[in-house]
Amino acid sequence: EAHAHSVTFDRTNQWAYVCDLGMDQVLAYRIDGKTRKLALDPALTVHAEPGQGPRHFDFHPSGKFAYLITEMGNKVVAFNYDSAKGTLEEIQMISTLPEGWEGTSYCADVHVSPDGRFLYGSNRGHDSIAIYAIDQATGMLSLVDIAPCGGKNPRGFGIDPSGTFLLAGGQDTDNITIF
Numbered sequence: 794e795a796h797a798h799s800v801t802f803d804r805t806n807q808w809a810y811v812c813d814l815g816m817d818q819v820l821a822y823r824i825d826g827k828t829r830k831l832a833l834d835p836a837l838t839v840h841a842e843p844g845q846g847p848r849h850f851d852f853h854p855s856g857k858f859a860y861l862i863t864e865m866g867n868k869v870v871a872f873n874y875d876s877a878k879g880t881l882e883e884i885q886m887i888s889t890l891p892e893g894w895e896g897t898s899y900c901a902d903v904h905v906s907p908d909g910r911f912l913y914g915s916n917r918g919h920d921s922i923a924i925y926a927i928d929q930a931t932g933m934l935s936l937v938d939i940a941p942c943g944g945k946n947p948r949g950f951g952i953d954p955s956g957t958f959l960l961a962g963g964q965d966t967d968n969i970t971i972f
Contacts, residue, residue: 801850808879812847814864819847821879837879842866849902854909858932862903862914869903869914869925871932887934889914889923901948907956915947915961922947922961943970
């Protein structure tokens with residue numbers, strides 16, 4: 794059933810994308826700057842694989858790429874993005890977990906570094922941060938590392954505006970680890 798989990802605005806403030814974990818969809822809404830209303834554009838809805846659970850979404854600073862993290866599927870989906878049309882074209886799906894790992898884990902958060910060179914995603918259960926390099930020409934991701942986050946259940950994390958520090962919160966250990 795429907796379970797809207799997050800809303801992310803594109804850098805042009807013309808579009809809002811709603812990750813609906815329960816419907817396995819990312820819904821696109823055009824923003825009318827004059828009336829301040831949102832209008833759903835069903836033709837732009839992204840349908841994730843059943844059971845993936847879209848959770849959070851972030852844009853590359855260039856505005857050419859977007860990234861979705863799926864809670865249940867433990868994956869990051871990369872897209873080409875056209876801000877004029879609001880379209881998302883899937884170009885890659887990549888795991889956030891180490892190859893062969895078989896425990897229970899759920900993704901939580903995803904962020905692109907301010908300089909657009911890296912993407913980070915958190916794993917709850919594996920208790921780690923997946924780190925990817927972003928190809929600046931294609932938007933494709935290459936795994937750099939999957940680092941222990943220093944706490945249990947990293948539900949949220951943030952990157953400081955300079956891109957120097959990543960702060961990961963361990964929900965079940967009441968701590969913040971600074972990378």
